[in-house]
Amino acid sequence: MTKKKHPQRPSRPLYDNPVSKWIDKRLPVFTFIRHSLDEYPTPKNLNWLWNGGSLAGITLLIMIISGITLGMHYNPDPADAFNSIERIMRDVNYGWLIRYIHVNGASFFFILVYLHMFRSMYYGSYKAPRELLWIVGVLILLLMMATAFMGYVLPWGQMSFWGAKVITNLFSAIPVFGDSIVQWLLGGPNVDAPTLHRFFVLHYLLPFLIVAFVAIHLICLHQFGSNNPSGVEVKKSEDQIPFHPYYTVKDLYGLTIYLLVFAGFVFFAPNFFMEAVNYNPANPLVTPPHIAPEWYFLPFYAILRSFPDKLGGVIGMFSAVSVLFFLPWLDRSKIKSAAYRPMFRPLFWVFILNCLILGWIGQKPPQGWYLIIGRLATLYYFAHFLIILPVVGWLERPLTVPSSISEYCKREHNRRKK
Amino acid sequence: MTEKKNKKNLHTRRDFLKLTAGAVGSVGALSAVWPFMDSMNPAADTLAQASIEVDLTEIPEGSGKTVLWQGTPIFVRHRTPKEIEEAEKTPLKQLIDPETDKARVQRPEWLVVVGVCTHLGCVPLGQKPTDPRGDCGGWLCPCHGSQYDTSGRVCHGPAPTNLPIPPYRFVDDNTIKIGVTDD
Numbered sequence: 001m002t003k004k005k006h007p008q009r010p011s012r013p014l015y016d017n018p019v020s021k022w023i024d025k026r027l028p029v030f031t032f033i034r035h036s037l038d039e040y041p042t043p044k045n046l047n048w049l050w051n052g053g054s055l056a057g058i059t060l061l062i063m064i065i066s067g068i069t070l071g072m073h074y075n076p077d078p079a080d081a082f083n084s085i086e087r088i089m090r091d092v093n094y095g096w097l098i099r100y101i102h103v104n105g106a107s108f109f110f111i112l113v114y115l116h117m118f119r120s121m122y123y124g125s126y127k128a129p130r131e132l133l134w135i136v137g138v139l140i141l142l143l144m145m146a147t148a149f150m151g152y153v154l155p156w157g158q159m160s161f162w163g164a165k166v167i168t169n170l171f172s173a174i175p176v177f178g179d180s181i182v183q184w185l186l187g188g189p190n191v192d193a194p195t196l197h198r199f200f201v202l203h204y205l206l207p208f209l210i211v212a213f214v215a216i217h218l219i220c221l222h223q224f225g226s227n228n229p230s231g232v233e234v235k236k237s238e239d240q241i242p243f244h245p246y247y248t249v250k251d252l253y254g255l256t257i258y259l260l261v262f263a264g265f266v267f268f269a270p271n272f273f274m275e276a277v278n279y280n281p282a283n284p285l286v287t288p289p290h291i292a293p294e295w296y297f298l299p300f301y302a303i304l305r306s307f308p309d310k311l312g313g314v315i316g317m318f319s320a321v322s323v324l325f326f327l328p329w330l331d332r333s334k335i336k337s338a339a340y341r342p343m344f345r346p347l348f349w350v351f352i353l354n355c356l357i358l359g360w361i362g363q364k365p366p367q368g369w370y371l372i373i374g375r376l377a378t379l380y381y382f383a384h385f386l387i388i389l390p391v392v393g394w395l396e397r398p399l400t401v402p403s404s405i406s407e408y409c410k411r412e413h414n415r416r417k418k
Numbered sequence: 419m420t421e422k423k424n425k426k427n428l429h430t431r432r433d434f435l436k437l438t439a440g441a442v443g444s445v446g447a448l449s450a451v452w453p454f455m456d457s458m459n460p461a462a463d464t465l466a467q468a469s470i471e472v473d474l475t476e477i478p479e480g481s482g483k484t485v486l487w488q489g490t491p492i493f494v495r496h497r498t499p500k501e502i503e504e505a506e507k508t509p510l511k512q513l514i515d516p517e518t519d520k521a522r523v524q525r526p527e528w529l530v531v532v533g534v535c536t537h538l539g540c541v542p543l544g545q546k547p548t549d550p551r552g553d554c555g556g557w558l559c560p561c562h563g564s565q566y567d568t569s570g571r572v573c574h575g576p577a578p579t580n581l582p583i584p585p586y587r588f589v590d591d592n593t594i595k596i597g598v599t600d601d
Contacts (some may be wrong), residue, residue: 065454069457069458072458073457073461090462091463091464092461095461098457165422388554
């Protein structure tokens with residue numbers, strides 16, 4: 001696929017100003033901005049699901065800004081960590097607001113990223129030639145998980161402490177070296193001052209790694225441009241419109257709605273995603289009666305607990321994420337959009353439902369029916385990737401795919417008229 | 419933008435929308451930035467004026483005591499009659515930052531000043547009788563050589579102003595409370 005300039009948009013010098021000209025010759029920053037906003041051709045039929053990426057990027061920025069501000073007041077010492085958070089809530093100017101932004105921002109970041117991923121799955125965005133774009137995305141998800149986990153430990157409440165304990169103990173399942181690895185991770189025989197301190201440092205570092213991976217993600221994206229609801233690649237110039245102003249405005253509109261919902265949670269339900277137990281200071285002597293991770297880890301937690309074997313559970317949980325790396329090759333169908341895949345389309349929704357079931361099971365005690373449902377759901381999760389996707393790609397008779405994006409738009413237009 | 423401006427009507431409806439949307443957006447962005455800026459100002463607990471009491475019986479005549487008040491060193495100096503006389507006699511014309519000694523003390527034998535050089539923030543020497551006190555008999559700043567007299571007034575630069583007086587009051591003859599002026 002070669003990039004075509006939009007016909008209505010002849011290349012024009014953006015920088016008549018001699019200073020801009022001088023800078024651009026040495027550091028082509030204006031050329032870069034024009035290239036990625038003005039000239040970057042984008043399919044003309046993107047729907048609201050394509051807002052997810054820019055919203056996630058802005059959320060990352062919000063998290064970094066609020067996180068740096070919190071870091072100025074936080075003390076990563078077991079004796080003072082909990083108190084320093086309470087001081088932020090009570091004494092630091094607007095500390096309550098900044099902390100609630102950061103806490104809810106984490107949940108919203110995961111909501112957006114999961115939506116972003118489900119969109120890719122529905123419209124087949126991970127397929128050739130965007131496999132690496134998807135893989136970099138999964139790496140970003142992994143980094144986010146590590147960052148979120150370590151951030152959750154910092155307030156040093158009961159859930160923080162026991163979450164840290166349980167998750168680091170996962171590594172003790174590794175044969176032979178398990179215990180030494182856990183000790184190395186914790187910096188001692190138990191979760192304590194060295195653990196908290198390194199978690200704080202890493203929690204501060206990893207977001208900047210995420211920024212770097214987002215940049216790589218964008219470079220991959222700009223290589224072939226966005227996928228679109230038809231799943232058909234751009235063929236002629238009339239299939240596309242310049243990113244600016246069409247999608248900058250659409251992204252800004254999405255951002256306004258998103259920020260309204262976000263602010264709604266921050267101001268009116270700031271503790272909606274939080275566990276009340278975590279407002280108790282960490283106590284290494286007493287485990288809370290009911291331990292559950294943050295909601296965004298629940299499906300993976302359910303998979304961990306579905307295995308009757310310690311090592312098996314850990315392998316199962318890590319496989320649940322790493323199987324995503326192979327998705328571009330597990331899905332054998334050449335057709336991208338689920339709209340033209342009559343067998344895959346219902347199965348996609350079954351997969352979503354199954355993820356929700358896993359999330360629900362993740363917060364229930366692993367006993368009786370919950371355990372059985374959890375095991376079946378775990379089995380289905382892996383079956384979806386390892387059996388259903390390859391087989392459906394082979395069995396399925398796809399519907400006729402539109403010859404181009406413009407053809408797709410005509411079809412949609414006629415469909416809506418009826 | 420792609421649309422061409424109507425020559426008869428230079429201000430289009432779109433111009434109006436752009437300007438108003440931009441203005442509302444800027445106000446929103448600025449009000450979102452403020453909490454983050456303000457969070458770097460001193461927090462409520464830092465501002466809570468913690469006051470401290472100093473027992474004056476511990477300080478012999480001719481000597482001083484340094485106490486920490488809100489993270490800042492405070493000099494409490496028990497002046498000798500000779501030092502008081504010197505401070506009172508100094509002609510104001512000689513001073514860089516003219517101020518009478520009377521205006522700087524509540525009781526002449528006790529001088530209470532903030533022990534931070536007004537030049538660049540070092541703590542001047544002169545609290546102990548063995549410290550160098552400079553030519554004016556008060557304090558000498560080791561960083562850049564500013565000198566203060568027995569009233570804490572700058573008598574030799576580069577410091578531009580006198581050592582400030584913190585708020586304090588006498589609880590009784592032997593105790594002062596720094597950080598409050600009255601109950």
